[in-house]
Amino acid sequence: MKKLALLAALAALLALACGAPADAPEAEAGGEETTGSAVPEGTPRLVLLIVVDQMRGDYLERFRPLLNHGLGRLLQEGVVFTDTHHFHAATETAPGHATLATGAFPKRHGIVANSWFDRERGSDVYCCGDPEHGVSPRNMLVPALGDLLKAAYPQAKVYAASAKDRAAILMGGHHADGAWWYGRSTGSFVTSTYYGDEESQPAWVEAFNDEDRLAVHFANAWKPLLPLDHTSAYDIEPLDRGPFIDTFPHAVGGFTVEREAFYRDVYTSPFVDGYLEDFAEVLIEAENLGADEVPDLLAVSFSALDTVGHGYGPNAPETLDVILRLDRTIGELLDFVDERIGMENVVVGFSSDHGVGEVPDLVVRDGGDGGRFGTDQTLCLQRLQSRLKGRFGGGEFLVDTFYLDGETIAAEEANRAAIEDEIIEAMSDCPLIAEVVRPAELDPANPLHELYLNNYYPERSGDLVVVVKPNVLPVPASVIVASHGSPYAYDTHVPMIIRRQDGAGQVVEARANTIDLAASLAPLLGLDLDSIAGFEGFDGTDRLADR
Structure with missing residues (x-):
């Protein structure tokens, strides 16, 4: 009965899907009326899905001695899968987030890249482009974990937030109660009419934006948390840009007092991550997430490691500083959730949408093979x-x-x-x-x-x-210093951690794929994997039974 009810709900969700594409696959279902499932005892009250854009698989181990806050806590209290890979070729933001959210490969969820050429329109299409709403999840052809959660528990709340629209939209799925992202021209969190008209937006969002919490960073330089002379043990070196060495301190914003330039530059600084964490705390409190036995889902994607990493590469002081600040930022979020909901009532899923390659020019400088188009x-x-x-x-x-x-x-x-x-x-x-x-x-x-x-x-x-070929980028260094997008291990290898309610830490060295994350979180939410048409991964926590 439970299986048929869930499948019936999924079929209804996909059929409605707020205008999802006509070719979106539908789940097989019986004709029973959907009433929602009873919440099994021990089900978490909140699933916190944390994605860090461009978090390479080796970063956590490489910088482990420096991680004493949120990332360190997840490493200590979580099930750490050390050999996790995206098992698709287009290691970009949109395919990565869609894969983590759905447990399916791009060949099924349809998000094959950040954008692609539409043969019928004769033009490029943005992954979340929507002629009616501007942006939406309509191009994603399968349900996300949040959609499955709502199918099982209609009272469940699902929200997503990021600095990037595509990250928030795809993680939230087709039926998120809300999704917000950073507006680079205004410094505010914005959304799409897909989630409701302007009048229906929560008052707390406008109140948060009016506070202008980014003002504290205006006219203040970005300086490193760790002095540069303490970073050599971690193979960190300032980026060599030919006759210039690009290093700290950095101003945020160009030579202008216009706030728009400042807000644009915040997007490529670590401060956007802290701002997102502030927003997540207000969201949790305002929407009362995790307040009852019905599980809720909050997906948060931190983007600064990607926006900064593109400009400096994986071995620059700026990249390390973003990671150290992110460690503190995630720590603040976990502390807030612990105090408000209790970590014994929370499951955390942690991963990344892709890794990043070395700076090709430095690879060649050091005698390796690589280059740029x-x-x-x-x-x-x-x-x-x-x-x-x-x-x-x-x-x-x-x-x-x-x-x-x-x-x-x-x-x-x-x-x-x-x-x-x-x-x-x-x-x-x-x-090349x-x-x-x-x-x-x-x-x-x-x-x-x-x-x-x-x-x-x-x-x-x-x-x-x-x-x-490996270590090759199709763009000049004046556009992007380092990037991703290839099928090679430096781009596919990402961290994956699942912190269960008991906080029992464990290390799993067996190979895992990122499609396993959603499939591993689903049973913890009381969702029967056998009843879900869609997951291509498997419950990774099963391999802990005999350990």
Whole structure:
């Protein structure tokens, strides 16, 4: 009865899904009326899902002696999975958050990248783009953990917040009671009409924004918590930008007194994380989360490690400082939750959307292989267009990078397979590109190919898969110093910790995937995994039974 009721609720949720895409898969269900499940004894009153954007899998171990607050507490009181990986190729913010929230691969949840080319519209589509509401979770094709929670317990509350809209929106799922993110031009937390019109927004949000808590950082430099001469033991060095060394202290905002410039710069500083934690505390109190036996869910994604990491790389003092401040910030959040709800009533899930690679220029400097796309790659792509025209006709056969124009191919009566062969041959000869392959020819026995298969959704993915070599970035250093997005371990390896109500710490060295997080949290919420159509991961806490 419980299984059928939950499935019926899921089917109803996905059918309504606030306008979810017509091709969104529906859960199989019987025809019973949904009444909600009884809450099993011992179910937590709150699940706190914490995601840290661009938290590499080695950071927690590397900086462990310095982590004495929230991150240190999770390492001590949580089940720590040391070998956790995203098992998809597009290690970007949107696919990572969607995977953590749904327990499914991009090939099922449909969030294949931060943006993709829409063949019908003939233009790029943002992962959370919504013509009606501006942004929403409608492009995500499966329910998130919060949706499953609401299906089982209709009175459950689900909220999400982040500095990034896509992080908050995707973690909250289709039926979140609210999702907010940082407005870079105003310094306020903003939302979408998907969650209700302006008049229906909670008064506490406006009151919080009116406080302007960021003002304390205006006209104050960002200085490191740990003196630079104490960081050498952790392989930290100021970023070498040629003739300039870029290091502390840093002003927040450009040479202007305009607050908009200051608010924009806060987004690329650690202060945005502290501001988010303030917001999370007010949200918990205002919405009375964890106040009764019905479990609630709050998802919080901290973004500063990503916004700062892109500008400095994984070994810079700025990156370390963000981690140290984040340790304190998460500590403050856990202390607040402990005092208000009691950690014995709370389960915490912790992970990251992706890792980050080394700065390619420094890899090459130190004798390794790597590089950045530049003149050679640009000319390869431009010459490819001319090469295709010369052989197959006068049309533009590529409407976007590695998306073929089917209409032009038909109009020119060209052979599609021959065009693909020409592209594969031409681009495979480009420096820094490892291989170019058709999706249909991806080999599941090839470890890298398997990640691309898990990332492939035909209606949204490109017509050809381009694999770059390790330690290669497709952007110049003037745009991004370090980044992610590859299928290599430095991008896929992330931390994963589950702190159960008893706070019993344990280390699990066996391989885990990020799809396991939602599947591990679900049983703790009284959700029957056998009754849920969707999870591709498994309950990682099962492996603790014999330990």
